[in-house]
Amino acid sequence: MMDTVQLFVTCIIDTLYPETGEAVVRVLHKAGVNVSFPPGQTCCGQPAFNAGLRQQARKMAIQTIRAFEAYPGPVVVPSGSCAAMIRHSYSELFVDDPIWLLPATALAERTYEFSEYLVDVLGITNLEAGFEGRMTYHSSCHLLRGLGVDRQPRALLAAVRNAELVELPETGDCCGFGGVFSIEHPEISAAMLDRKIKNLEASGASIMVACDAGCVTNINGGLHRRHKSQRAVHIAEILDKP
């Protein structure tokens, strides 16, 4: 009997990158687990939380807690920042709310970022994926510093057949996304993105892998505008390749 995980696909992947969501499902299957998709899920509330709109963020957090209440087992999130939101920020949101703090903590305790779940919980690093070419890895901020997850995606990528994995200079530096930051301070965001792209070019890789669809959106949006051929991809899409 295969274990079942609850997929919190995140609003960005749901709306912008359904193929990435499908790749996540296939990779989890490959890793030997069943995937369930609780239909009540929408968004974790991070945009409102980051904007300082606590009331709205609480509303979204409650929505998310409720959506997963009836679905037991690990919750897998293919995004470092959304996983960090649930794991660390829900307790900040409900610090003065005894009613919601408990279920918020319960959800936080069973929430894992995708690569973290594969490596730390399932103990799998080799997903029998193959990729021809040179790729590099971008350590997303909330994944790296918020969740302390870095060795896991690197281990998964190191096991990809035929791939040449090179180090990205200043890999842990922010790409300039930061959710609402990128639209409130587009000038700074663009300057940070320019540095990320410069580093990508210096790495010589054609593909930059990340575990966060937010970073992927920001980096690809910048690469496309600057007519660059490199692309950022979500790790699931690499692990999904046969």
Next chain:
Amino acid sequence: MANIFRSRIRASLADENLQSALDANAERRIRVRKDAFASLSDSNALRERAHAVRAEVVEHLDSYLEQFTTHVQKNGMVVHHAIDADQAIRVVQEIALQHGAKLIAKSKTMISEEIGLNHALEKRGFEVIETDLGEYIVQLRGEPPSHIITPAVHLRRQDVGRLFQEKLGLPYTEDISIMTNAARRTLRQVFLNADIGISGVNFGVAQTGTLCVVTNEGNGRMVTTIPRVHIALMGIERLVPTMDDLSLMLNLLPRSATGQKLSVYTNLLNSPRRSEDPDGPQERHIILVDNGRRDVQASGLREILYCIRCGSCLNACPVFREIGGHAYVNLLGKSSPYPGPIGSVLSPALFGQLEYGHLARASSMCGACREACPVDIDLPKLLLRVRTGIQSTQAESNSKPNAPVPLAVGLKLFTFAASSPWRFAVAQRLAGLFGSIATFFSKGDPWLRLPDFSGWGSSKDFPRPASRTFRDRYQKQTQSLQGANDQIALSGKAQAVRSEIVGTGSIRTSKGIGDFATELKSLGGNFISCELDGVPQNILEILRVRGIDQLLVWEASFLPDGLIEQLTDAGIRISHPTAETQETSSLVRAGLTGASAGIADTGSLLLLGGPGRPLTASLLPELHIALLWEKDVFENLSQVLQREDVKQSPAAVLITGPSRTADIEMALTIGVHGPGELHVICIKTG
């Protein structure tokens, strides 16, 4: 929206010189900090301890303040309490008037920037001169500092060369050591002629009433030693309970600030000059400044008071790296004295949400600041709290999120849609439809060009929303996967996870004289080991090759027997400096002192002031020779700070290498206000 802030950001981004200065700062500071922390065996445990120490102090601030005040007074210093900037300024003014002061020499203190001290004193006719090289440069330019550790980080050597040409009459040069020398000469007269020296305080030790002031150039020693009155300004939260806690903080502060194991000079000030002491100020005043801190202590931003002002969050911050310190302006365009992540919380906390709250929105929440913080302040959490409109100042009564209106409206709409799965699905369909139409008109291009005013469209394209969302496609995918289920069998099965433990630092090897010598040499100091009878020869040799025939010396009882006679017989003129002879002592090129201890970990010397041991002998000359007995070399800082005599001397100093600065283009320049040469003669004991 703070439009002045936005225009300052744009100006910073367009300033190529500033950009290259900021890049150089970030790259260098991050690297040296990392290297310095590598020499600690368990830096994470130290950070946690430091966090706990600061939390304890801030939690029980009043009781630590009381303990500190009692001991400071017992030590003979005068304590003043200032509720706000005006009171603090008034206290300084009254002391200055009492002493008929005209010239005031200052070492760098952020709290004086915070209260606007220089401006206020100048308005009342006092001449106030900043003596930290970087701070001196920005003062000459009429600017505020742009970084809390390196005030002139935004300038290039050419800017300083032109400035010194204009203001000091120095022929234009791009040679940093010539500029540094010019500042040394000018400021030496300031130290000698100043009526009052003003400094900040890095840490006050509650248990002993000790003020700790760290400095690299030596100006922090000068202003606390040479003028007849010393005034120390200190935020009420800058306390540590014990000397042991101080040693913990000193392990972290210089490493975080400048990548040094210890700053060149760590001053431990206990009392003013007593009648039997040769030097030091006649009066030491300490002004404990609240200026909003108690309100912050009672607010949700309390944790920001744990800050020890190392500046490492500025160096780590990608936003600071793009815009620099001067861009952090309030609504009226005035730069905050505290830029970067720390400032984006501290400024709204101390000076008001209304005027400074927008600064907290200029962060991508990347968390690099927290990672760099030596006392593990959760800066992202605090920045987010500022964004909620949290108040700590009493003047403001409204507390609503400080998000710009269009963003708030957009997010409220989003929340309305996303707080119901079916509304969300409808919204996704609409987005998908919009995406399909856009794609049709753009002949299949999957990228959207959003308008510039959206924020996104000015520099990036946006992916087209999918016409069918993941949730629409999920059911179908699941069915197909169910069928394929049996075929999936991962051949490798569960592979063991590689759980390497990465770099927790090396285990210490044997400590001793060898380590001390290595550290000292790496700092640019000279180490000589000899038997007792070889001491005079070694001293004479150092003096001979430099053509020096005069020495400032400690009293004979603190030096090896007969040494002074031997030096005199060899033709060396000996003088014992006192507070009264500072002017002439300042002309002597070399000083000879003992040392009470050496620290192997850091290559530092402990010098205790007091009768017969003028600290000026190790400060005024350009060359300092210290005699250290082998038996007095200890392993670490903590052992040395525990000594009783550290608490009992009027002032003590830990000397870690020759005086240095990196205030111009971060180029290391040896020899600023303190000695540029340090020779340690280590006497074998055996």
